[in-house]
Amino acid sequence: MHSDVLIVGAGSAGCVLAVALSRDPHCHVAVAEAGPGPSDPAVVDQIGNGTALPIGPRSSVVRRYETTLTERPARSASIMRGAVVGGSGAVNGGYFVRGLATDFDGWGIPGWSWADVLPHFLDVETDLDFTGPLHGSAGPMRIRRVTEFETGAAAFIDAARDHGYPWVDDLNGDAPGRAGVGAVPLNIDAGRRLGPGEAFLGPAADRPNLAVHPHTRALRIAFAGHRAIGVDCVGARGRQRLTADRVVLAAGAIGSAHLLMLSGIGPAGLLSAAGVPVLADLPVGTRSVDHPEWVLPVDWPAAPGHPPLEALLTTATGLEIRCYTTGFGAMIGGDHDPADRPHLGVTLMRPHSRGTVTLASADPDVAPLIRHRYDDDARDVELLAAGAELAHDLAGSGYHARESNWSTSQHLCGTVPMGEDGQAPLDERCRVRGLEGLWVVDGSILPAITSRGPHATIVMIGHRAAEFIR
Numbered sequence: 001m002h003s004d005v006l007i008v009g010a011g012s013a014g015c016v017l018a019v020a021l022s023r024d025p026h027c028h029v030a031v032a033e034a035g036p037g038p039s040d041p042a043v044v045d046q047i048g049n050g051t052a053l054p055i056g057p058r059s060s061v062v063r064r065y066e067t068t069l070t071e072r073p074a075r076s077a078s079i080m081r082g083a084v085v086g087g088s089g090a091v092n093g094g095y096f097v098r099g100l101a102t103d104f105d106g107w108g109i110p111g112w113s114w115a116d117v118l119p120h121f122l123d124v125e126t127d128l129d130f131t132g133p134l135h136g137s138a139g140p141m142r143i144r145r146v147t148e149f150e151t152g153a154a155a156f157i158d159a160a161r162d163h164g165y166p167w168v169d170d171l172n173g174d175a176p177g178r179a180g181v182g183a184v185p186l187n188i189d190a191g192r193r194l195g196p197g198e199a200f201l202g203p204a205a206d207r208p209n210l211a212v213h214p215h216t217r218a219l220r221i222a223f224a225g226h227r228a229i230g231v232d233c234v235g236a237r238g239r240q241r242l243t244a245d246r247v248v249l250a251a252g253a254i255g256s257a258h259l260l261m262l263s264g265i266g267p268a269g270l271l272s273a274a275g276v277p278v279l280a281d282l283p284v285g286t287r288s289v290d291h292p293e294w295v296l297p298v299d300w301p302a303a304p305g306h307p308p309l310e311a312l313l314t315t316a317t318g319l320e321i322r323c324y325t326t327g328f329g330a331m332i333g334g335d336h337d338p339a340d341r342p343h344l345g346v347t348l349m350r351p352h353s354r355g356t357v358t359l360a361s362a363d364p365d366v367a368p369l370i371r372h373r374y375d376d377d378a379r380d381v382e383l384l385a386a387g388a389e390l391a392h393d394l395a396g397s398g399y400h401a402r403e404s405n406w407s408t409s410q411h412l413c414g415t416v417p418m419g420e421d422g423q424a425p426l427d428e429r430c431r432v433r434g435l436e437g438l439w440v441v442d443g444s445i446l447p448a449i450t451s452r453g454p455h456a457t458i459v460m461i462g463h464r465a466a467e468f469i470r
Helices: 012-022 041-048 101-107 114-124 151-162 196-204 252-262 268-273 378-393 455-469
Strands: 002-008 029-032 062-071 074-082 125-127 141-143 180-183 210-213 217-224 227-235 238-249 292-297 309-314 319-324 343-348 356-358 369-371 405-408 438-440
Touching: 002 012, 002 227, 002 252, 012 029, 012 196, 012 210, 012 455, 029 227, 029 238, 041 196, 062 405, 074 252, 074 405, 101 114, 114 125, 114 455, 141 196, 151 180, 151 309, 151 319, 217 238, 217 252, 238 252, 238 455, 252 356, 292 378, 319 378, 343 378, 438 455
Parallel strands: 002 029, 002 238, 029 210, 062 369, 125 141, 238 438
Antiparallel strands: 062 074, 180 309, 217 227, 227 238, 292 343, 292 405, 309 319, 319 343, 356 369
């Protein structure tokens, strides 16, 4: 089965990219997705409910990985990635806040300045609350903010304003980097999550030049010399090779890095130690990055039936303090537990710490080794501790925040970063260096993590990169 472009992964970037490329009726696009498609009623029920995260033990739309959050002492955790058409954007909390202009300008990469990426942010969204030159009005992603806050969020907002933080009308507006408290832009409207799968791929499903293959897991990239010619997969028909003129990995920061390393693209010493012949010695997975988070349970009333996150506070020191509406167990559809409380999340948005994603085996069924190393830089720990003190004050009048615990925002990025200096695995057009016909387009390409959650940025990346791959 041959196509002009083969995209591995129908996540937040892959869905957008597939639709953008297949607008040309002469370009035949195939998408291989390891998870199920959206037509299964059980899938629709899980990913459509914007008041819950379908990542619990009974979920059929995620893949779980183990990681080590900190080294001293060792703290382990499970992280989840969406394994369904729509990817992690189909199972997250709906947070759709753009990266800051200073993030993109700070990369210093041609074609990725704020002026370059803003048109793509506008093209992917319809903002239902704001209009003007900083907001899209005709894009597939429908963005809405809560206006009537639940009890805990209202107390949190009042406490933040009492501490001198101004109200920010629009966190995607003309002063998004300003410290203050505001409502979170969400791709949730009237309790329904509209993820990238439904928003982008859904309306394009009948295009004759676009084929989506669910339950099709990529095992390795196939090469003729140094040119990518397809991907070896396993699916309903057993093992098969999907071939293409151009191959794009959009399997996420873990999936894309893992597939590259399984295919001989990565740090030569580590690949050889795992028994993988080296095709290209590139620094894949050597400096991953995520947003470390400390969570503090609070005793305000839980608010089931609300989006998981309605309001947040940003500080001048690069912290984001999030006001979650229920406990994590309730948020993922777990059994009732009186100890499962709503919580505040203290998140460091510009961390210094860096982690690794390392090949553990040449067997594609063996997950990579993931280390976040959140305690690798003392500056990060100091900022999080200061944020926890502030969070205690922001619990709101009459409420109490308990002791903080290490957690993660599950925003892993930067495993296959782009750059100009030749040291990055990708060039500024998302092409894998030293190879032909191979691109990476997802959150793994970020040279530095954005100062806001990366989902909106990853959707933008899919739209932006289509111009490079056409």
